[in-house]
Amino acid sequence: MQQFNQELMAYLAASPTPYHAVAEMARRLEAQGFERLREADDWSLQPGGRYYSTRNGSSIIAWRMPAARSLAESGLRMVGAHTDSPCLKVKPNPSLHRQGYLQLGLEVYGGVLLNPWFDRDLSIAGRVNYRRDDGSLGQSLIDFERPVAVIPNLAIHLDREQNNGRAINAQTFLPAIIGQADKTGDFRELLCQQLAQQGVANVAEVLDFDLSLYDTQAPALVGLDGEFLLSARLDNLLSCFIGLQALIGAGADEGALLVCNDHEEVGSMSAVGAQGPMLQQLLERLLPEPQARHRMIARSMLISADNAHAVHPNFADRHDANHGPSINGGPVIKINANQRYATSSETSAIYRHLAAQEEVPVQAFVVRSDMACGSTIGPITAAEIGVRTLDIGVPQFAMHSIREMAGTRDAWDLTRVLQRFFAEPELGMDQEG
Template sequence: MSSAAIKHINDLSAFVAASPSSFHAAAEAARRLDEAGFTALCESESWDLGAGGHYVLRDGAIIAWVQPAAAVSTTGFHILGSHTDSPSFKLKPKPTIGANGWLQAGVEVYGGPLLNSWLDRELVLAGRLVLLDGTVVLARTAPMLRFPQLAIHLDRGVNDGLKLDTQTHMNPVWGIGDPAEADVLAVLAESAGVDAAQIGGYDVVVADAQSGEVFGGSNEFFASGRLDNLSSMHASLVALLEHAETRSGDHTAVLAAFDHEEIGSASRSGASGPFLQDVLMRIGHGLGADAQDRTRAYADSVCLSADAGHSVHPNYAGRHDPANHPLLGAGPLLKINANQRYATDGVGAALFARLCAQANVPYQEFVSNNQMPCGSTIGPLTATRLGIRTLDVGIPLLSMHSARELCGVEDPLRLAKISAAFFAA
């Protein structure tokens, strides 16, 4: 295993650990951009788009960009899109519940998690708290929750098929006591150093507390939570920070990390919302672009939609397309679907082949078994909203949507190298 791959995977592990919620992921990206000298912009203020990198936060999403020195009103964009959220559980209103001497947290399923993978793990609560005066603070507890599985002695048929009811079985325990005399929000407030009585609203999810781990006979595997899709967000961030030092290429390099992809992207900070279009229009406005200039810029633009995909599963190979068996460690995926659930077309496929050749990394193609419904990404949404040519890529995973997913150690660095080549093109 190369030392560069290990260095990158260790940084990815640190990024995931710092990002238990979409709000933390956007904040960690902002922190790294600040360190690199990027300028934070506020959407409600006018923008001075001088030289250097810039970024703007919108809730749990972030968009950052670097313009070429010779940018004009028709300069196109090379956009690397990803998402900040992962399947999980979200804290409900009146979240302190329990019975029979136990304290539990009332949670709602967020996205499509593999429920059984969340059992018997140490978990944290993380997200944003909004105080009555409008102040927003990020909160993250120490490990405090667990979804306890019923012992086999009390369910002798459990190994013949586990059925979990999301309302009755998926409320994690967090203490012993009387729910009338306890408050899970008080624990959250204490972690953020605020008064629980001042909390007016919150967006808080459950996250796995375990850190990432490299393992395998040759240390070829990396296991971690939230690889879907922090692996792509991290790769784009690493590439943009590298690009900011060179500012090569003829296009404006854009990192767009959206929230709410796992629940359909229909929000103000999701890919179906106006966030990216708003930012691109303001960048163009700063260069004096009119409506025709913007259309010309979009026609000269490309979006690389980066989201994790599936490796062939050794025990369920029949669930995959028989001619296309992507494997962990054999390179990132070019994701293809005839019904445009992925936005890749022939032109995009050729572009990806060129980028991989320039970056000197292998790649694999992914297509679904005809009998397996295909998922989707932000790619088709971005192509539809803006008319920008889009292709779908990502690293292969096993156990996608598990509390702890699995990738090959070499693949995240390869995706970062492709991303850097894309920004420089």
């Protein structure tokens, strides 16, 4: 478990954006013998083969072909997660010169908890598209790594009512300071300079970019016994890492698949989101014949892994009293009668059976009946491909904050159960009566 958490923190630190998260997953997959397949190429899949494919550099699917049986006979054990996290993105024309400072205009991505972004040491990372000196087009990941931006708070002396509640205006409060006004106002030129420092040569002009701010504070183990993990982007890179480690560590006999989609935090409706065609198109390539593919889906199951809300000791009244998960109390089955989560009694029972074999505790979450319920890629993927689905997650605090908190045991426990799930030869349940 200690080694797992050290590797998890390294993964989180290496993944400031979905692009970096997918690149790091691809690196780890290739180190374990997974072969990259490009969507534009013809594929030749072999029994027991291990493959992965990406789209837009921000979504990834990795899978293992069954060694002995056909996919139609074995089905697929699938785990889903998402690569994006709420954040602040750099606007296309971001440069602002005000009161002697150079600032960047920022756009809110997803349901960001905004207050924690003030007074943090921020950096910039993402993807840059450019034209080379010879006229050809290129793209590269970029990461300033060091702190280059800050969003200062207003002093309490100038707004005595701040502690009594303050509405944050995303347009006027959030522009980040990156330097004095004597610095160049050409942000694209700054990106060219940074690319050159990273060894990307022959960049004539930056054409466009997709960049986010992120907190440079490293992940850390906290608590008297180091029982808590604090980091940015636990929702939901924690689940991406869990699924990755489970897929790599599982046996090689059964068909298994990990899908990590971008854009969950903004609704999943995109070419690379869970409501897009990426997974369905891959399944069609695995089994082009419709009847065989339908047989495969009928024998398959998806576990959607996305973090759950633990009971905060200062706000226990925000939970249903009988469904209050605790950190390090075990992974949480997420249930909602209105299908905001896709868990059924069958998929829940299958998970509980697998967890019992690993001696992993199980918790359950149901939102208070007088509160709205969030959702995940689980219901979306279930509806898109018709697969039975379970929603589960590691309990955490401060979801959608710049720095979130989870337990050091829960992620390890969920990885063990998912590893058993990936290796399970049969996922069916006998029906009586």
